[in-house]
Amino acid sequence: MGGSGQRGPSFSRRTGWCRDLGRFGLLSREARRGSKALIDLTESNPTRCGLLDTAPLVASLGDRRGTCYDPAPLGLPEARAAVARYYRQRGAEVSAERVVLTSSSSESYSWLFKLLCDPGDRVLVPQPSYPLLPYLADLESVELVSYRLIRDEGWRIDLEALRTVVDDHPEARALVAVHPANPTGSLVRPSEAQALDRLARQRGLALIVDEVFIDYPHGAGAPSHLPSFAGQSGEALRFVLSGLSKVALLPQIKLGWMVIDGPPAVATEALGRLEVIADSYLSVSTAAQLAAAPVLDRVGELQDDVRGRLLQNLSALDSAIAARGPGCPLRRLPSDGGWYSLIEVPRSRSDDDWVARLVEQAQVLTHPGYLFDIEQAGTMVVSLLLEPAVFESAIGRAVACWSEG
Numbered sequence: 001m002g003g004s005g006q007r008g009p010s011f012s013r014r015t016g017w018c019r020d021l022g023r024f025g026l027l028s029r030e031a032r033r034g035s036k037a038l039i040d041l042t043e044s045n046p047t048r049c050g051l052l053d054t055a056p057l058v059a060s061l062g063d064r065r066g067t068c069y070d071p072a073p074l075g076l077p078e079a080r081a082a083v084a085r086y087y088r089q090r091g092a093e094v095s096a097e098r099v100v101l102t103s104s105s106s107e108s109y110s111w112l113f114k115l116l117c118d119p120g121d122r123v124l125v126p127q128p129s130y131p132l133l134p135y136l137a138d139l140e141s142v143e144l145v146s147y148r149l150i151r152d153e154g155w156r157i158d159l160e161a162l163r164t165v166v167d168d169h170p171e172a173r174a175l176v177a178v179h180p181a182n183p184t185g186s187l188v189r190p191s192e193a194q195a196l197d198r199l200a201r202q203r204g205l206a207l208i209v210d211e212v213f214i215d216y217p218h219g220a221g222a223p224s225h226l227p228s229f230a231g232q233s234g235e236a237l238r239f240v241l242s243g244l245s246k247v248a249l250l251p252q253i254k255l256g257w258m259v260i261d262g263p264p265a266v267a268t269e270a271l272g273r274l275e276v277i278a279d280s281y282l283s284v285s286t287a288a289q290l291a292a293a294p295v296l297d298r299v300g301e302l303q304d305d306v307r308g309r310l311l312q313n314l315s316a317l318d319s320a321i322a323a324r325g326p327g328c329p330l331r332r333l334p335s336d337g338g339w340y341s342l343i344e345v346p347r348s349r350s351d352d353d354w355v356a357r358l359v360e361q362a363q364v365l366t367h368p369g370y371l372f373d374i375e376q377a378g379t380m381v382v383s384l385l386l387e388p389a390v391f392e393s394a395i396g397r398a399v400a401c402w403s404e405g
């Protein structure tokens with residue numbers, strides 16, 4: 001014991017992340033610690049935004065039947081039926097047999113990467129996109145390859161570039177689309193959906209469609225958007241992901257799902273394999289599954305509250321910019337849905353310098369766009385979930401600070 005030459009345990013290479021907070025991490029930690037008056041425009045935890053009381057929904061976790069354990073790897077039939085009903089209420093025909101329950105959308109990604117990829121295989125993801133995806137990929141020893149969304153064209157998918165990326169990466173196994181995307185808020189147009197399906201089928205890729213924000217459309221493009229990929233006709237193997245964290249504003253319940261569509265034989269094989277993955281973890285609690293139906297059947301009012309708030313906050317942002325007059329150097333990027341808004345600010349400072357200045361001068365914290373892999377500097381991301389009076393005051397101060405440099 002203790003002799004020289006002793007080696008400590010070694011860790012996997014894939015968990016060797018750089019865990020330094022980085023400049024934004026340090027800035028935000030200091031800002032949150034420093035001032036009680038700080039308004040955090042990065043807040044998107046719905047349980048902290050003063051939305052309608054969810055206690056009656058959370059009470060569904062107390063169903064007495066939760067005292068028994070009778071595991072069903074793909075999910076309890078009544079919970080899978082509740083998910084199918086949720087889609088039916090939105091005009092999509094989904095069979096409960098094609099629903100798989102998970103503990104979150106993040107877990108759905110992990111299971112799909114296990115299902116579809118061997119170590120070193122690639123998954124194509126949009127850029128910009130959601131900062132957790134690289135970690136989920138690392139954890140499954142999968143590599144992400146980005147395909148571009150075109151900023152100046154409403155973040156439409158650059159299909160030509162995507163085809164080239166697919167050609168260049170024969171190890172790609174899956175193509176991810178986020179509908180609406182985080183943080184850009186862009187919806188996949190019906191013509192893009194068709195092109196993705198065709199490309200995926202031709203190149204043997206599975207399509208993974210992340211729809212966690214689908215119930216929150218609000219932009220000019222929203223009325224003509226594809227409501228959900230679930231239940232749509234298509235030829236590629238397709239997995240549609242969502243969950244209670246956004247649909248019911250209850251991230252703490254930990255219930256997500258995926259809906260499988262595609263050629264019957266392949267979809268059945270995917271379900272069979274997913275059942276073994278699910279059986280290896282049995283990660284979804286019985287209480288959460290029993291709560292699925294009572295929660296999903298009552299999300300209407302909560303979602304109305306959020307949609308109203310998103311519209312009100314977007315309007316406050318637009319008014320704050322308009323009030324600066326035609327010479328205002330700021331622009332809100334148009335979006336079709338979701339909980340965030342992107343604002344173009346002068347590129348006279350770096351994104352982190354803007355964040356620091358805003359904290360100092362306006363006592364407002366925002367996200368810099370680079371956290372979401374937005375290439376163009378001078379793009380700030382704000383959450384639209386805060387209470388309107390709080391949001392209006394914060395965004396007014398932020399807009400003044402960005403405009404005055």
Ligand SMILES: Cc1ncc(COP(=O)(O)O)c(C=O)c1O
Nearest residue numbers: 104105106130182212243245256
């Ligand atoms: C686009 C997107 N997908 C998935 C998730 C993860 O959702 P969940 O809480 O269900 O894991 C998030 C969380 O913010 C997200 O923004």
